Amino acid sequence: MKKVLAFSGSNSAQSINQQLIHAVCKLKHDLDIKVIDLREYPATIYGIDEEIENGIPHSMIQLRELMLGYDGFIVSSPEHNGSMPAFLKSTLDWLSRQGGKIFQEKPVVFLATSQGARGGASVLKHILEIMPYRGAKIIGVHGVGEFDQKVIG
Numbered sequence: 001m002k003k004v005l006a007f008s009g010s011n012s013a014q015s016i017n018q019q020l021i022h023a024v025c026k027l028k029h030d031l032d033i034k035v036i037d038l039r040e041y042p043a044t045i046y047g048i049d050e051e052i053e054n055g056i057p058h059s060m061i062q063l064r065e066l067m068l069g070y071d072g073f074i075v076s077s078p079e080h081n082g083s084m085p086a087f088l089k090s091t092l093d094w095l096s097r098q099g100g101k102i103f104q105e106k107p108v109v110f111l112a113t114s115q116g117a118r119g120g121a122s123v124l125k126h127i128l129e130i131m132p133y134r135g136a137k138i139i140g141v142h143g144v145g146e147f148d149q150k151v152i153g
């Protein structure tokens with residue numbers, strides 16, 4: 001059975017993207033899915049001075065090592081001003097400083113949800129543009145807008 005790591009890019013305790021991840025993982029599938037909460041991998045916002053002075057945060061090394069053990073990923077991103085939240089971007093920046101591609105040329109499904117009617121369409125467009133260069137073999141993209149949020153339950 002393929003092992004899939006699933007997480008949202010939100011640092012909100014009430015995150016609707018994290019709720020979406022849990023809802024999606026309850027759907028029928030034949031995958032071994034582990035859901036993690038990125039808030040359990042806290043790190044200072046990425047900066048080159050921070051990296052030189054203090055090195056890569058232990059949490060980011062742990063996350064990188066965890067990701068190496070999975071066959072694919074499901075990632076749901078909030079939309080902040082048309083793009084990823086700084087929390088997710090910073091996490092990806094730290095991961096990118098550890099050699100190799102962030103998503104290791106493995107299959108990735110990208111999701112997004114926001115209270116807006118467009119359901120994170122802008123962040124998904126951005127993700128589609130940039131993530132293939134970060135090693136994401138994108139096999140699915142889906143935004144969930146205000147009219148669909150009853151699926152989160």
Ligand SMILES: Cc1cc2nc3c(=O)[nH]c(=O)nc-3n(C[C@H](O)[C@H](O)[C@H](O)COP(=O)(O)O)c2cc1C
Nearest residue numbers: 010012015016017078079080081082113114115116
């Ligand atoms: C700083 C900020 C910027 C936002 N920008 C957008 C936006 O550009 N488009 C949008 O649909 N929602 C926007 N929102 C609303 C968030 O996308 C929405 O609250 C999101 O679904 C929260 O996800 P979460 O609960 O998983 O953190 C913004 C919210 C914040 C706090």
